[in-house]
Amino acid sequence: MKYLIINPYYNETNGIENSIKNTLAALDGKMDVELFANTKNLNKKQFQKAVYNYVTSKFGTEEVIIEAPEARASTLLLPKEYNVHLRLHCPLAVAQKYDGFKPDETIYSEELRVIHKAKAVSSPSYGLLKEMKNEIDSDNIFVFKNQYNKNIKLYESEEKEYDVVFMGRFQKLKGIEYLNPILERLPENYKVLLFGKNSSKFKFSPNIKCSITVKEHIANDERFELVGKAKTLMMLSRFENCSMVILEALAAGTVVTCWDVGGNSEIASPDVMQVIPFEDIEKLVSEVMDICETNHYPSTEKFMDALSKIDQDFASGVVSVVDHLLSNEGEEKKIYKGLNCSSQHQFDYSKEFKTANNEFLENPFGKRVLGFTISNEHIEEMWVPVVQKLGLEARYVCRRPLGFHTVFKNPFPVEPKEFTQYDWIENPTRLIKNINNYKPNKLLFHNGLHPMYQDVLDEVKKLGIPFIYSELGWFPQKDHVYFDRWGTNGQSYLASLSAEAFCRKSINDEGLKAKKVKGDHVLVVTQLENDTNLIVNSPLFKKNYAFIKHVLKEIPAAEKVIIKVHPLDKHWEQLKDFESDRVTVIKEGNLEELLSKSKAVIGINSTVLIQALEYDINIYSYGYGLLDNKGATISCLEAPLSKQWKNELVGSRKRRDMLIEGFKSRQINIRELENLSPESLVNNIAFEPFLFANQEDFSKLNAYVKKMEQVNNDSKKSTEKEKAVTNKSKADKEKSTKPTTNKTNTSTGKNDILKEKTASKNTTGSQASNKPKAPNKNTAVAAKKLQNAPKKTFTQLWSRRFTKFRKNPKIVITFLLKKLQ
Known part of the structure; x- marks a missing residue:
């Protein structure tokens, strides 16, 4: 049996190339191994065809086992009857996610196709399976480590x-x-x-x-x-x-x-x-x-010893894959799950740590920051006090004017030179020019999850300047804000952390006896349907009505249910359809009292779920959020709520108290900033995103702007060329239609007659044009309405809708007639 290894690269020093070289060396002499590499440096589609032609012309389906990485989807065209062993390395979408780029879904879909098409799939780590858990069946994937280069000298x-x-x-x-x-x-x-x-x-x-x-x-x-x-x-x-x-x-x-x-x-x-x-x-x-x-x-x-275990793990993994592929129908097929030393790496947070270079560093948070956002309160109430405390120069761009909206009811003053108002979603080129001119060390943005501005964010991320995202805090929300370098809520770095890493402390609550949960009712909380927690972090439900309908079927029938709608929901009365002897729907009510008398709280990704940590009640989540991976919630994305209903408390009281302290340590009270010394900020965990996100290399920014200017210049030249061609065509047309003088006609009498007729015609036309026209009734009504209309209304309509039609006022008048009737 031939063992054919496909390498979509050639003479490249990347992880896949090195791994394949080591695999060939390890299997040499133990199996009949052959390499098919991309020696001609073909593009992806060409190499896929080359693999198809080579394999189908040289091997029958029972004569070869084919190992290939998911990268470049080399086995995409092979018939499914072939014994393909797909070896996972790092799908492009995963790499792009952690490299700060929008995943290329087209490439990722091809990689997933070859993964699902293969008869055997293996991964070198459990960590990758966790990363791809929503796309693949982890239980049926082999896990064993990559082979290392055995020719490397071991230094003393x-x-x-x-x-x-x-x-x-x-x-x-x-x-x-x-x-x-x-x-x-x-x-x-x-x-x-x-x-x-x-x-x-x-x-x-x-x-x-x-x-x-x-x-x-x-x-x-x-x-x-x-x-x-x-x-x-x-x-x-x-x-x-x-x-x-x-x-x-x-x-x-x-x-x-x-x-x-x-x-x-x-x-x-x-x-x-x-x-x-x-x-x-x-x-x-x-x-x-x-x-x-x-x-x-x-x-x-x-x-x-460590290398020997890796070696044995690799050998066992390859043998198990081959046995799996060559086994007969009906035989038991075991999926090998190999080396995993994770449990040995329990970090001791009680240990004292050495520190060095303790003297206060000059400009540890950088020098300049530029923030752009939808609404002014993000600037005036969240960013300005923090940025000023960190000693950073700042520039801010906003779609709304200062003072337009408030959350904390106490805005901080913004210097006029620091603030610019314009619609950066409609004019991203201007935003990028602002960034290029100012060259900030970091960029500030609020929330960062809404689809309405994702295209602009994707472009700005190409500039290579790190982002810091902001959101409201938790205990309490008023006057508190937190910052994160990945994103906010379910897309944040904080959401990825374990409870210990989040708290920076060892919890050690294993073995504690679980408490029985007690309460009069189950509390279900809803969210605003335009909230990004519903739009982005809720894969199952986008509407509160559908969410409530589902949840009521999942909660045990004997439980009383209180549905607490969001206080700002204007369409909540539709949920009264669910009211019964068992179910109560309320908009008002003391949340603390409701939680204290509950045995469970159910939500998608509400701040209420975080606040529920203060009470001995179970927390059921239907979305991605900050409580992920913390061991204090029950995720209903992984299994139905009805199959996970618990009467014992999930997440010990000790764990919950430490998580609450963790949340408090990672939020900033903007009213107490004046009490913090500059030196203390460096070691304050809440300010870490500002400490790490510092960009001094603007090569990506310069390259992007240069490319943008080149595109604009090319576009301008193309427009001018098209205009020149159009003008020439117009001129040629006028020239071809211009009447010519009959040279054979020398009669002055006829020429005089023609001149008289032309002059008479011009005089008639001139007289006709000078006559006053009868006033048009619709035009008069429109003019009167425009004259009496509020100036603000006209300005808004013009600026929002008709800038692009300024050369055609007829379109503008027609629209205004309809709007002002």
Whole structure:
């Protein structure tokens, strides 16, 4: 049986190429292995056809097993009868998500097609399966680690020359925004090596004191030597499946320090890997210093033990896939689930951490910020007090004027030079020009989830400047705001965190006896239907009526139900259709009292669910939100509510109290900012998004603006060319229709007669044109109405609707006639 490995790339130094090389080496001599690579550098469709032609012409369906990555969907055209083993690496949509770009759904759909079409699918990590849980059947996917390069030399501790090494592409996905905050905190005597594609373009903070060596991308085996001569490798990626860089570092005898994302924690034990809660800079720096200053660096035996387990896991995984594909119908097919060291990486938050470079850094939050938003209160009541406290220069763009709307009833003053009002959704080019002229270190935006402005956000994100998103706080909402670098609510970084990482404390509530829930009723809360929590974070329901209808069927029939509608809902009376002896619908009412007497609260993604943490009631959620992954709620997206109904409290009182403290620590009270010292802000968890999001490299911005200007110039030239052609055509037409003089007619008498007739005709026309026209009744009525109409009405109608028709006033008058009747 031939084992054919498909490589859609050729001579590229990426994770897929390296993984395939290592797989070929590991299987050589153990299986009849062949490689079909894209040696002609064909495009995706051409290579798909090449794979089809090669496989179908050379192998029958029972003569070959085909392994291919999901990337570029190489096996898309193969008949489903072939034994295809689809090896997951990192679908483009996942990479784009963590790289800050809108996922390309067309490419992702092709990748999913080959995944679902394959007879066997394997993943190097459980983390990727979790990331794709809504798209694939995780239970039927094999899990085993990638193979590492066995030719890498394992370096002894005595051979170490550098303290820290970072290797990887210098892009957002690889976590380069964390480099400056980390390097700023390392001692002056530390030696750091950074290398990878575009490393020479990276802008270093002036606050860095440690020694730094920078090298560009190194494609050959020299990179293994550089990694092996460092005490620790920092893996700062925002997501990794089964990182080849981590495997190479372990093979070179270098301890890995990485974020707890994707499949990182699964690869090896804490003996040779330190896994840190994502974005906890202080903890990561402390662990790096522990590794570099320890007198007990891991022995070569520790590294060899970790590598041996990875080796065995890979071999077992491949054998299980082959057995699965070659098994007969009716035979039991086992799905291999291999190595997972995640449970060994329980971070101890009670441990004391080392800190370095404690003196207050100059401009740790950057220098300039530009915020653009829909409504003025985001600027006046949420951003201005925070931005001023951080000492940042600011510019703000808003669709509404200052003072138009208020939430907290106490706006902060905005300097006139800082504020500009215009419709940036209708005029994104102007917004991008503003950003280019000001060159802010970061961008502020409120909420960020509504579909109405997503196209503009997607364009602005291409500029490479980090975003910080804002939303109302929780305990209480008034005068409180929180910031997040991913987004808000269910799309936020906070939503991705475990309870321990969110609170930055160990909870240790396992084994506590669960309380019985008590209460008089079940509380169901609704949301405004124009709320992004319903539009974006609610996959099952977009209308309150459908949501209530479903929930009432799922709640046990013996339970009394109170439906509490949103206080600002103007269409709530339709929900009275559900009233009965069992169900009560109310708009008013004391929420705290309702929660205190409930045994459960059910909602989509309301702030009420967070506030319910204060009470010993079960929390059922039908949407994505900030309580995800916290162990205190019951998600009805994963299973029907009726099958998850609990009479015991889910989430201990200890866990809930710590989550409440976590929420309070991550929100900012804008009225108490004056009590905070500038030095304390650096270590305040609520301000971390401002600390990490600093852009000094504006190369992407400059390139985008240059491209935009080129497009505009090309468009202008094209328009001028079309205009010239039109004018020439018009001139030619006039020339061809212009009457010519009969040269053979020399009779002056006839010419005189013609001149007299022409003059008579012109005189008649002139006299006719000078006669006063009878007033048109409709025009007179329109003019009178326009004269009496409020100036504001006319201005609004003009500015909103008819700027583009200013050269055709007839269209404007017709519309105004209808509107003002």
